[in-house]
Amino acid sequence: MNRYQSNATSRSGKKKNLFINYGGPGIITTQTLPLTLIGFTADITSEFDLIALDPRGIGSSSPIQCDVDLWNKRISLFPKTESDFTRLVHHNQAFGRSCLEKSGMLHIYHMETQSVARDFEGLRIALGDEPMNFLGLSYGSQIAYQYAQLFPHNIRTLLGDGILDHTESETSLLASEAQTYEDSFNRFAVWAGTSEESALVGQDVASLVDRVVCKANHYPIPVGSGPGHFDDITGDEILFNLQDILALAATGNGTGHASLAPAAVEDDVQGNSILFAGLAVNCADWPHHSTKLSDLLYKQQLTETWAPHTRGHVQSYTAQTRCIGWPGPAPVANPQIELHTETPILFVQSLHDPECSYTWAVNVQAQIPSSILLTRDGDGHTSYFTEGETTAAINAYLVNGTVPVPNTVLES
Incomplete structure (x- = not known):
């Protein structure tokens, strides 16, 4: 039985964390x-x-350091020849060694998410064992x-918004992400080509983007210098x-336009840790089975067929x-989730x-008997900050432990 009931209040009488x-x-x-x-x-x-906690190796938590110049040396992730593939592998090895030398074995060998989950548990205990x-x-x-797997009896409410499935195979993960990105792009292209609010109204937006991408791969587009x-x-x-x-557009956030191709900055240790x-987390979490050029060529054929734009x-x-x-x-290989708790867990996912x-999201929810999946019929990555019905449902769960009826679909 869970140590904490869903309507539990802080033992100190103060706000909960x-x-x-x-x-x-x-x-x-x-x-x-x-x-x-x-x-x-x-x-x-x-x-x-x-409570804002920078996970290990990030921001204010002993940020990982690596060779800035190596990061900023462009390398193609889409090799077509054996020499292209060899350059990619040698670059990866050199950059990884630089991270190991500058940050140490403790960082590089222990960045996986299970260790991060244990860090959250340590802080939870330190803040009063609430x-x-x-x-x-x-x-x-x-x-x-993964926190819930390790500490199933310490949970009052636990919510995932925009679900990452760590149990997928490498190929399945790639295929499903490529398809969901293509779906969002196609929806954007239709809107941009037909809406009077769009600067591209009347144009074949998908073809336009195809042409811009092709040209920029031959002649990179100047964007101005800056850190x-x-x-x-x-x-x-x-x-x-x-x-x-x-991912950001549906929430009205346009900051993605400013990211361009992210480069590391020599004196920005915390900022570089984002990159x-x-x-480091992805490399520690996910098996990487592509050991030869043909492995990557198969993946390129797969995604170019299923996601042509x-x-x-x-x-x-x-990754x-x-x-x-x-x-x-x-x-290690990605195991199925083994989680046994009576505490309701809420997952939220937009369809597009x-x-x-x-x-x-469906696959993760199916592996956790006590979980409910709340669906938002809309666009954009994550739902909490959309400020609609879905946000209200999330707040009701966090404040009161109220879970939606299974198979609930909300419009906003």
């Missing part, structure tokens, strides 16, 4: 939480102290259910960035290519998320 992770992996929570405070309604802020309330967005949803990004951007980088832009630690330019493909040659022990496939 709500731990938040914004995903990435690599987002600096201590910097992001203040920027999103306006998105938390009064019923949340009056009930909870919002029951865990956790809001995990995107990759944060993986922290949430944190390259002076120009290639077609591949446009497609990788476009996924992030679509370096995100890769976006062509597999997704985060899972980045499956940049992690080849990464130092440290090989990650450009980053997290609805397939992932």
